[in-house]
Amino acid sequence: MALTRQSGLEGLPGVGKARGAALAKLGLATVGDLLDYYPRDYQDRRKVSTLAAAPAEEPVCVRAVVAQAPRLSRVRAGLELVKVPIADETGRAVVTFFNQSYVQRALVPGEEYVFYGRLEGAGRARQMTNPVFERADKARFTGRIMPVYPLTRGVSNNLIAALTWRCVEECAQSAPELLPAEIRRKYNLAGAPFACANIHFPVGDAHLAVARRRLIFEEFFLLSCGMALLRARRRRGTGRVCLPPAGEEFQALLPFSLTAAQRRVMGEVASDMASGVPMNRLVQGDVGSGKTMVAAYGAWLAAKNGLQCALMAPTELLAGQHMATLAPLLGRAGLRVGLLTASVKGKQRRAVTDALRAGELDLIIGTHALISQGVDFPRLGLVVADEQHRFGVAQRAALAAKAGGETPHLLVMSATPIPRTLALLLYGDLEVSAVDELPPGRSPVKTYVVGEALRPRLYSFIARLAEEGRQTYVVCPAVEQGENGRLAATEYAGMLQQALPHLRVELVHGKMAAPRRQAAMSAFAAGEADVLVSTTVIEVGVDVPNAALMVVEEAGLFGLSQLHQLRGRVGRGRHQSYCVLVDSGAGGNSRERLEVLKNTADGFTIAREDLRLRGPGDFFGQRQHGLPQLRLADLAQDMEVLRQARQAAEELLCAHPDLAGEEHRALLGRIQTLFGEHPGMFN
Ligand code: ADP
Ligand code: MG
Numbered sequence: 001m002a003l004t005r006q007s008g009l010e011g012l013p014g015v016g017k018a019r020g021a022a023l024a025k026l027g028l029a030t031v032g033d034l035l036d037y038y039p040r041d042y043q044d045r046r047k048v049s050t051l052a053a054a055p056a057e058e059p060v061c062v063r064a065v066v067a068q069a070p071r072l073s074r075v076r077a078g079l080e081l082v083k084v085p086i087a088d089e090t091g092r093a094v095v096t097f098f099n100q101s102y103v104q105r106a107l108v109p110g111e112e113y114v115f116y117g118r119l120e121g122a123g124r125a126r127q128m129t130n131p132v133f134e135r136a137d138k139a140r141f142t143g144r145i146m147p148v149y150p151l152t153r154g155v156s157n158n159l160i161a162a163l164t165w166r167c168v169e170e171c172a173q174s175a176p177e178l179l180p181a182e183i184r185r186k187y188n189l190a191g192a193p194f195a196c197a198n199i200h201f202p203v204g205d206a207h208l209a210v211a212r213r214r215l216i217f218e219e220f221f222l223l224s225c226g227m228a229l230l231r232a233r234r235r236r237g238t239g240r241v242c243l244p245p246a247g248e249e250f251q252a253l254l255p256f257s258l259t260a261a262q263r264r265v266m267g268e269v270a271s272d273m274a275s276g277v278p279m280n281r282l283v284q285g286d287v288g289s290g291k292t293m294v295a296a297y298g299a300w301l302a303a304k305n306g307l308q309c310a311l312m313a314p315t316e317l318l319a320g321q322h323m324a325t326l327a328p329l330l331g332r333a334g335l336r337v338g339l340l341t342a343s344v345k346g347k348q349r350r351a352v353t354d355a356l357r358a359g360e361l362d363l364i365i366g367t368h369a370l371i372s373q374g375v376d377f378p379r380l381g382l383v384v385a386d387e388q389h390r391f392g393v394a395q396r397a398a399l400a401a402k403a404g405g406e407t408p409h410l411l412v413m414s415a416t417p418i419p420r421t422l423a424l425l426l427y428g429d430l431e432v433s434a435v436d437e438l439p440p441g442r443s444p445v446k447t448y449v450v451g452e453a454l455r456p457r458l459y460s461f462i463a464r465l466a467e468e469g470r471q472t473y474v475v476c477p478a479v480e481q482g483e484n485g486r487l488a489a490t491e492y493a494g495m496l497q498q499a500l501p502h503l504r505v506e507l508v509h510g511k512m513a514a515p516r517r518q519a520a521m522s523a524f525a526a527g528e529a530d531v532l533v534s535t536t537v538i539e540v541g542v543d544v545p546n547a548a549l550m551v552v553e554e555a556g557l558f559g560l561s562q563l564h565q566l567r568g569r570v571g572r573g574r575h576q577s578y579c580v581l582v583d584s585g586a587g588g589n590s591r592e593r594l595e596v597l598k599n600t601a602d603g604f605t606i607a608r609e610d611l612r613l614r615g616p617g618d619f620f621g622q623r624q625h626g627l628p629q630l631r632l633a634d635l636a637q638d639m640e641v642l643r644q645a646r647q648a649a650e651e652l653l654c655a656h657p658d659l660a661g662e663e664h665r666a667l668l669g670r671i672q673t674l675f676g677e678h679p680g681m682f683n
Contacts, residue, residue: 003170005032012163022154031167035175037160038199038215038632039147042208045116048143051126052090054119061116061142064088070104086115093119093126100130112136114143140165145202164200172197178667179218183648190214199632213641216633220645226671228653231280231430237407239278240381242305244270250297253332261437262290266297268433269411273301273382279409285435286603287568288442291413292543294435295384296326298411303335303362307381310402311365314387316341316514317521321543322365322386324525330363340366340375343514371398382409415565415603444601445571447579449555449594458551458580459499466503466530470548470575474533475566477557479509487553493533500531508534536562545573555581556590560610563597 008030010020028034049060064086073081082097082104095115097103107113117131134142141161149160175192184191190198194207195214202208250266251258258266265283272279285291299309311326313319319341327337338352338361355361357376364370364377380402412430450458462472474496478486493507506520506529524532525544532547536558550570555563563581571577581594596609633641653659659668 003031003167004174005030005035005171005176007031009034009163012166014159014162019154019159022152025152026150026155031171034160034164034167035171035196035200036631037149037164040150041148042202043146043148045132045142045144045146050090051086051088051093051119056118056120059116059118061114062086062088062093062119063112063114063136064093065112066107066109067092069109070107072101072104086113091126092124093128095128095131095133097130103133107133114139116142145204145208147200168197168200176666178670179214179221180652180663180667183221183652187217187644187648189217212632215631216638216641217645217648219630219633220638220642221649222667222671222674224646224649225653225659225667226675228649229659229671232653232657234278234280234407234410237278239273239276239409240305240307240406241276242270242273242301242307242381242409244274244301245304250300250333253300253329254293256439258293259290259435259437259439261285261435262293265294265433265435269294269298270301272431273298273409278407279382279411280430281410282412282414282430282432283435284414284432286438287415287565288572289415289435289438291386291415291435292322292325295322295386295411295413296330298382298384298409299326299363300330300333300335302382302409303330303333305381306379308356308359308361308377308379309363309382309384310370310377310380311363311384311386312370313365313367316343316367317508317517318386319365319367320518320521321525325543326363326365335362336360337363337365340364340369341514342367342369344369371402375402377402380406380408382411384411384413386413387415415568441574442571443576445550445567445577445579447567447581447598449581449583449591449598452582452584455582458582459496461578461580462496462531462549462551463500463503465549466500469527469546471524471527471529471544471546472531472549472551473547473566473569474531474551474553476533476535477554479511479535486557489533489535492553496531496533503530504528505531505533508532510535536566543572544569546575548573548575548577550577550579551582552580553582554584555594556583556585560593560596560606561603563594564603564606567597 008020009015009023009028010017015023023029026037028037045059045061047058047060049055049062051062051064054060054062065088067085067087070082070084073083075081078099080099080101082101084095084097084103084107086093086095095117112135113133114136115128115131115133117128119126119128121127132142134140141158147157147161147164149157149164151157151160173193175196177192179189179192183189190210190213192214195211195218198207198211199215202211265285269279269281269283272281283291283294295311299311302309311319311322313322319339323337323339330337336355338355340349340352340356344352352361352364353375356364357378359378369375465472474489474492476487476489476492478488479490481488481491489507489509493505497503497505504523506524508517508520508524512520520529520532523529524547527546547570550567552558552563552566558566567579570579579597581597583590583594585591593609596606600606656664659671
């Protein structure tokens with residue numbers, strides 16, 4: 001039966017129920033899945049040698065005849081040996097297999113095979129151990145560049161390679177061409193069939209490079225098109241025109257004067273919201289730069305124009321805190337503010353959603369719960385997503401869809417300074433503003449990297465600060481003991497309380513019920529607790545100006561940008577603040593990484609170093625930004641291709657704004673599946 005990309009894998013030679021299930025674990029159900037499952041590496045099996053000339057240092061292929069029947073011996077329980085003498089016209093050798101008794105039958109005396117392995121020893125003792133072998137007249141996986149695939153239990157590389165070989169033979173020629181011909185010409189890109197065949201079984205190094213470039217380009221191109229479509233769709237929508245009242249009116253609500261950066265960004269927000277086109281703006285600013293005020297300003301502007309605003313935070317903790325600061329502040333301007341998180345339930349929840357529906361709330365603050373069913377906004381004019389990297393593109397779109405016919409203005413706030421390279425991809429659909437100035441009077445946080453031996457001294461430091469009325473955060477990498485042997489918040493809190501019995505220690509972590517968590521958090525915020533021991537739940541946004549010390553235990557386990565965020569929790573008040581990074585010395589380059597933090601307070605420099613030291617894979621968990629996963633492309637290395645792909649996407653969408661033509665159907669379809677969590681996104 002002829003295979004197509006849609007054919008299932010189960011039923012192909014060697015794939016029964018069990019293997020089918022194992023393959024499904026890798027996301028491989030159809031021929032198309034397999035063809036899009038790219039090798040993670042390659043093994044060069046091209047070097048062919050005679051037995052006499054084979055070097056001992058590197059594996060090679062030798063063509064040789066099995067000279068005698070293989071001999072199986074059991075050395076001891078669990079150790080079986082098969083020895084096979086082989087020969088070619090230049091000499092002889094012995095091939096040994098450990099625990100692969102099937103080769104006793106697989107190798108037939110008198111037949112010629114290709115063996116791929118390292119030929120060690122000298123003279124009569126020359127031998128190869130556990131080589132790969134194939135019949136010489138049917139050789140596929142020797143004498144060539146061999147793909148190495150990511151595997152799982154029950155799936156061998158040979159299985160995937162064999163299946164893929166068959167699929168490539170039958171389907172590569174008809175691989176769907178997603179890239180328009182003129183783009184392939186202009187950017188010198190190979191066609192889809194060539195790329196498909198050579199990414200799996202490259203004919204040579206140059207073929208592989210050409211195939212890779214084409215496929216990386218395609219990945220970036222699809223993402224860029226998707227982002228551009230999103231942006232175009234938003235631009236075409238009509239935005240509600242919000243006319244700004246005099247700016248000083250907002251300033252009058254505040255106990256401090258706005259920084260120049262805050263004023264500038266608020267000006268950008270105001271002109272976006274007055275333009276008639278839906279705002280689509282990212283506000284980037286280092287921790288503590290006062291982004292919340294920008295959000296408050298947007299909400300205030302919307303309310304002044306009779307519209308509602310939804311503020312989405314990544315955690316309940318942060319939503320609660322925004323509620324605590326914004327409700328009184330905006331209340332003074334007559335705004336009605338409500339809170340909606342997963343722990344607002346039953347009657348209380350109904351009261352909030354009813355008020356929202358009746359238009360009796362101007363600002364609703366919440367978590368993902370805001371996207372859920374039963375939450376309707378009759379006059380939604382502005383959506384603010386705080387700490388954006390936790391929200392996917394799809395979630396933003398889902399919330400925007402709640403506004404009914406009109407497209408609401410969108411403001412996205414991020415404290416994680418993103419290197420330009422990543423920003424291009426992540427926020428390709430957003431305009432960017434920078435709050436690039438801290439409010440006055442902040443003194444830099446003194447940062448120390450210490451070993452565990454200094455913990456007793458650290459404890460006395462905590463006690464001394466407490467005597468002065470200052471508070472301390474301690475962040476641990478785990479909630480409970482036993483999570484990979486990492487230091488756990490729960491145990492730490494107990495330990496600390498024992499060591500410093502006169503201090504009040506509170507504990508917050510993600511596994512705690514929300515009311516308890518909030519009680520602990522409020523106690524700390526109100527200055528009733530001296531120390532807050534937590535996991536990274538406090539990472540984003542929490543604001544307690546009286547806190548003057550941040551201790552991070554096993555700091556080497558955290559990313560630099562994450563540590564910078566944590567450090568940003570202190571240094572918000574008038575007091576000298578400190579950050580102590582406890583390094584257990586476990587991680588390889590952890591000292592080097594932590595020293596970066598000691599030496600700079602600039603979020604962008606830190607992000608760049610983080611990217612350099614850890615690579616982009618770790619920089620953001622893929623899922624955090626909600627973008628489709630990159631299969632081949634590497635953000636650190638493939639920037640030039642990204643630039644070209646973005647340019648190509650712009651050119652194409654300029655000429656064909658909706659990709660509506662028949663010739664772009666496959667392309668549009670693929671983009672839609674890629675961004676597939678949210679089907680209606682591009683309509
Ligand atoms: P982030 O940008 O990290 O979200 P926040 O909005 O939480 O920062 O602000 C950090 C702290 O700075 C808050 O306590 C806030 O009230 C205060 N703040 C914001 N703007 C100013 C300002 N212009 N002058 C003084 N303090 C400010
Ligand atoms: Mg914030």
